[in-house]
Amino acid sequence: MTKPTHIVKSYIDIIVIAPPCDTMxxxxxxxxxxxxxxxxxxLNLAFNQVVIKVTAGGFEPIFGAGVRSLGGMLVLLLWMSWRDVGIALPRAAVLGxxxxxxxxxxxxxxxxxALDLTTVSRTSIIFYSMPVWLALLAHKLLPGERxxxxxxxxxxxxxxxxxxxVLDRSxxxxxxxxxxxxxxxxxxxxxxxLCVRLTPFSEVPAxxxxxxQLIVSAPLLLLAATIFGGYAREIELIHIAGMLFQIFAVASFGFLIWFALMKIYPASSVASFSFLSPVFAVILGWLILDEKIGVQIWLALGLVASGIFLINRR
Known part of the structure; x- marks a missing residue:
């Protein structure tokens, strides 16, 4: 039987020890x-929804998103330099x-x-409906995705x-x-x-x-913050800790782990786990933030999670 410590060690080894994703x-x-x-x-992505909402108490939302992209970009650049992974793109992939x-x-x-304006539970249910809209777009644009x-x-x-x-008001x-x-x-x-699937950008390493994505988004988000919302509210230690979590556990190493798993396991098997994120997010919003969750939200969560599972099932 696999011990939990061995599972955690293997999870870390994907990023720290293993070769670049494309050679796994x-x-x-x-x-x-x-x-x-x-x-x-x-679970990490779901907890991140809670962290974003808490961090917004110290950082204006758009500025916080920009700082996260900037921090994730710097961490990832250092990691890529250490692993000798270049950042130069083929000309054909620039548009994508x-x-x-x-x-x-x-x-x-x-x-x-959105997380600054409403609850984690509502936002997560709607946000993690992404596979629905991707399936609709792919039905028209991607062969074999009918x-x-x-x-x-x-x-x-x-x-x-x-x-x-959306209709719930309780x-x-x-x-x-x-x-x-x-x-x-x-x-x-x-x-x-869809962009990654349809353009030569899909051919570059993960x-x-x-x-x-971080290089392009960081300056745009920081610029948008000067127009739409400012920079800071009342920054405390918990807000700084939340920002560091987003930078290291999500924007850089978190997504590297996901890309690595996508390279190792069948895409449909990886995608089928996406239904867990909104489930975890609603539960964490309830447990950590004491959000009020009515029967209608639980029903909505069940429908979305079931739908995502079926959409990704092969």
């Missing part, structure tokens, strides 16, 4: 380590990198502001869940503008995935995909 051995099916690692990653970076900036401008069977059922369930979440902080921003973030996320 592929596996044909999910194993215990992959399942645990992906569950931990989903630019579009991806612009969407990345808009995604997190929307997400950070909607049929269980995927159509999953799509309907998830969309009903999003509608229920869960404390409620903001229609916040809901729309969360939806904008989800659509931007789907746009990034580390380069991430670093260029």
């Amino acid at each position: 051995e592929r596996k044909t099916q999910m194993d215990r380590f992959g399942a645990v690692a992906l569950t931990l990653f989903a 990198a630019t579009i991806s970076g612009l969407l990345f900036a808009f995604e997190f401008m929307c997400l950070f502001t 909607l049929s069977g269980l995927r159509v059922i999953g799509l309907i369930l998830a969309m009903l869940g999003v509608i229920l979440a 869960s404390g902080e409620v903001s229609l503008f916040g809901d729309l921003l969360a939806l904008g973030a989800a659509l931007s996320w789907a746009g990034i995935a 580390e380069q995909q991430l670093i260029w």
